[in-house]
Amino acid sequence: MNGPFADYKWVALAHDWAVFGEGFANTVLVSFFALVLALALGVLFGVLGSSKLKSFQVITRVYVESIQNTPLVIQVFFLYHGLPHLGVMLPIFAVGVLGVGIYHGAYISEAVRAGIQAVPRGQLEAAYSQGFSFWSAMRHIILPQAKRMALPPMTNQAVSLIKNTSVLAMVAGGELMYQADSWSSTNLYYGPAYVATGVLYIILCLPLATYARKLEQKAEVNA
Amino acid sequence: MKRFSAFLLCIVMIVGLMVVGCGSNKPAQSAQGDVAADMKAIKDRGVLKVGVKVDVPKFGFKDPQTNKIDGLEIDIARAVAKKILGDSAKLDVQGVTAKTRGPLLDNGEIDLVIATFTITDERKQSYNFSEPYFKDGVAMMVKKSSGIQSVKDMNGKKIGVAQSATSRKALQEEADKAGVKVQFLEFGTYPEIKTALDSGRADVFSVDGSILAGYLDDSTTILNDRFAPQEYGVASKKSNTALAKTVDEVIAEMKKNGELDKLIQKWGIK
Numbered sequence: 001m002n003g004p005f006a007d008y009k010w011v012a013l014a015h016d017w018a019v020f021g022e023g024f025a026n027t028v029l030v031s032f033f034a035l036v037l038a039l040a041l042g043v044l045f046g047v048l049g050s051s052k053l054k055s056f057q058v059i060t061r062v063y064v065e066s067i068q069n070t071p072l073v074i075q076v077f078f079l080y081h082g083l084p085h086l087g088v089m090l091p092i093f094a095v096g097v098l099g100v101g102i103y104h105g106a107y108i109s110e111a112v113r114a115g116i117q118a119v120p121r122g123q124l125e126a127a128y129s130q131g132f133s134f135w136s137a138m139r140h141i142i143l144p145q146a147k148r149m150a151l152p153p154m155t156n157q158a159v160s161l162i163k164n165t166s167v168l169a170m171v172a173g174g175e176l177m178y179q180a181d182s183w184s185s186t187n188l189y190y191g192p193a194y195v196a197t198g199v200l201y202i203i204l205c206l207p208l209a210t211y212a213r214k215l216e217q218k219a220e221v222n223a
Numbered sequence: 224m225k226r227f228s229a230f231l232l233c234i235v236m237i238v239g240l241m242v243v244g245c246g247s248n249k250p251a252q253s254a255q256g257d258v259a260a261d262m263k264a265i266k267d268r269g270v271l272k273v274g275v276k277v278d279v280p281k282f283g284f285k286d287p288q289t290n291k292i293d294g295l296e297i298d299i300a301r302a303v304a305k306k307i308l309g310d311s312a313k314l315d316v317q318g319v320t321a322k323t324r325g326p327l328l329d330n331g332e333i334d335l336v337i338a339t340f341t342i343t344d345e346r347k348q349s350y351n352f353s354e355p356y357f358k359d360g361v362a363m364m365v366k367k368s369s370g371i372q373s374v375k376d377m378n379g380k381k382i383g384v385a386q387s388a389t390s391r392k393a394l395q396e397e398a399d400k401a402g403v404k405v406q407f408l409e410f411g412t413y414p415e416i417k418t419a420l421d422s423g424r425a426d427v428f429s430v431d432g433s434i435l436a437g438y439l440d441d442s443t444t445i446l447n448d449r450f451a452p453q454e455y456g457v458a459s460k461k462s463n464t465a466l467a468k469t470v471d472e473v474i475a476e477m478k479k480n481g482e483l484d485k486l487i488q489k490w491g492i493k
Contacts (some may be wrong), residue, residue: 002349002461004329009349084422170415172383172408172424181322182409185387187345188325 004191013192016183023179024200030093030175031162031204034101038161041105042154046112047138060109067106073167075099080171096168096175104161108154115150116142152219155212159205166201176200261463265307265334273300274319274333278413280437281490282339285318292316295490296337299356299457299474302482303335306473320412321387325349328460335459335470339434341389342456351467352456353474356483357492360449361390362432367444369426374448378403383416383425385409390429393451413438433492 013020049060067075076099079090090098119142127137169177176197184193265271275296276283283294301311319327324336328350342352363382365371371380374397384391386409398405408425410416417438419425428435428443431453435445457474459467477483487493 004326006349080424081418081422084424089423170411172410172419178409181386181411185321185409186389186391188349188387190322190325 009189010192012187012189013196019179019183020176020196020200023174023176026174027162027165027176028204030096030100030165030168033097034104034165035158035161037097037101038104038108038157041102042108042112045105045109046116049109049113050116064106064109067103072099072103072164073170075103076167076171092168092171092173095171096165096173100161100165103164104157107157111150111153111157112146115146118149119145148219152212152216155208155215159208159212162204162208163201259465261466262307262469265466269308270313270315271300271304271307271335272315272317272333274324274327274336274338275300275316276338277318279339279434281492282433292318295486295492296339298486300335300337302477303470303473307469321385322411328458331460334463334466335457337457339431339455340458341453343389350458350461351464352458353467353471355454355456356474357455357487358452359431359433359455360452361393361429362435362449363446364420364428364435364438364443365426365446366420366442368442371427373446374398374401375403377405377427380426381406381408381424382427382429383408383410383419385413385416385430386411388430389451389453390431394429397450
């Protein structure tokens with residue numbers, strides 16, 4: 001029998017599993033480093049955004065609004081096709097980490113800011129009165145409390161981040177989606193290719209999403 | 224445990240989806256028994272739906288000024304429409320890409336694909352192909368400033384190719400022969416490859432020669448080498464055998480009476 005899911009197409013998929021394995025590994029690597037970057041940017045700009053200094057707030061707004069209000073595809077296209085014209089040729093791996101990391105950093109910074117603002121103002125003032133500097137008060141007093149609020153939305157961002165690495169398929173990124181496109185467009189066995197790819201993304205994302213839900217439930221109980 | 228059962232549920236859903244996908248394919252298969260069910264469907268509809276390229280000048284190209292799609296492959300589609308429906312205007316063309324042309328055929332959204340679709344043995348398993356209406360070799364475009372003259376100069380270079388194109392395989396073989404290592408970057412559309420060539424992401428832009436000619440500009444040049452002649456065929460869904468036979472007849476007839484050569488000349492292809 002023939003059709004998009006014909007048996008021999010699955011056999012071909014099993015035979016070429018290494019193609020998908022390579023893509024999967026690249027997706028995991030890009031996701032990991034992009035997540036580290038996103039967390040770093042998120043915490044930094046989350047703290048800056050909740051500070052009283054006007055200039056810090058402006059910088060944060062510019063970052064968050066310019067990133068949140070343009071599509072990720074445009075940002076990645078700019079990094080990949082635009083920067084070389086300005087003399088900056090980033091390797092594709094860096095394009096992935098920077099593109100996706102900066103994008104989700106903006107969202108995480110909003111989650112962090114919300115978490116910080118949920119901590120009563122008096123906590124910071126009390127810390128100051130005990131001789132803490134702004135940054136050490138943040139580190140030891142405010143952020144640990146903000147974490148409880150911010151962690152569930154941040155984990156959801158991590159899930160989105162993994163899925164969004166798939167935009168790299170448009171710029172020959174070598175990750176899972178690209179490999180699936182590449183493999184299936186040559187032999188046109190798109191049925192098994194995209195089902196298998198979907199399952200692989202589920203394997204990556206479902207544990208994280210489940211973890212996020214657990215955190216949310218825990219946060220509700222504690223609140 | 225909960226997580227595991229959730230995962231199991233997902234797998235069951237996906238398998239279910241596939242069974243549905245297969246099931247919906249069956250009626251089309253049994254329709255094969257009824258001599259020209261596929262032809263009847265087109266006649267009842269009164270219009271032939273054809274997927275064509277919109278980004279390949281001279282073959283299938285959407286003129287940005289007039290918004291009309293025209294080219295050699297649209298003319299072939301007109302000939303098929305004339306044969307089946309008696310009127311070359313009873314034609315509905317829509318743009319397809321390398322990625323969409325297979326699924327669109329399978330789900331019946333279009334009857335035929337005439338879109339620089341290279342015939343390969345692997346693809347013949349999934350679709351019917353007519354006899355070839357055009358033959359072309361894989362060619363390479365480079366920046367004039369790159370100094371690349373042939374495959375021998377391409378050691379360590381990045382070659383931009385189109386997804387679903389057979390040029391990657393052909394070029395890999397050439398590179399192996401010349402003993403050079405090359406890297407491939409696959410893109411979804413031709414303009415994207417040209418963008419990558421312009422930005423320096425790719426050193427070489429390699430697709431079928433006739434397609435490449437449409438992207439030539441002052442800063443680029445097309446190398447003289449041609450590899451692995453590619454044969455373009457008209458594709459139809461595997462179960463639509465009567466339609467495939469009719470299309471084959473049209474192409475054979477056009478070849479015989481010189482109509483095809485005339486069209487190729489009309490469009491100034493080589």
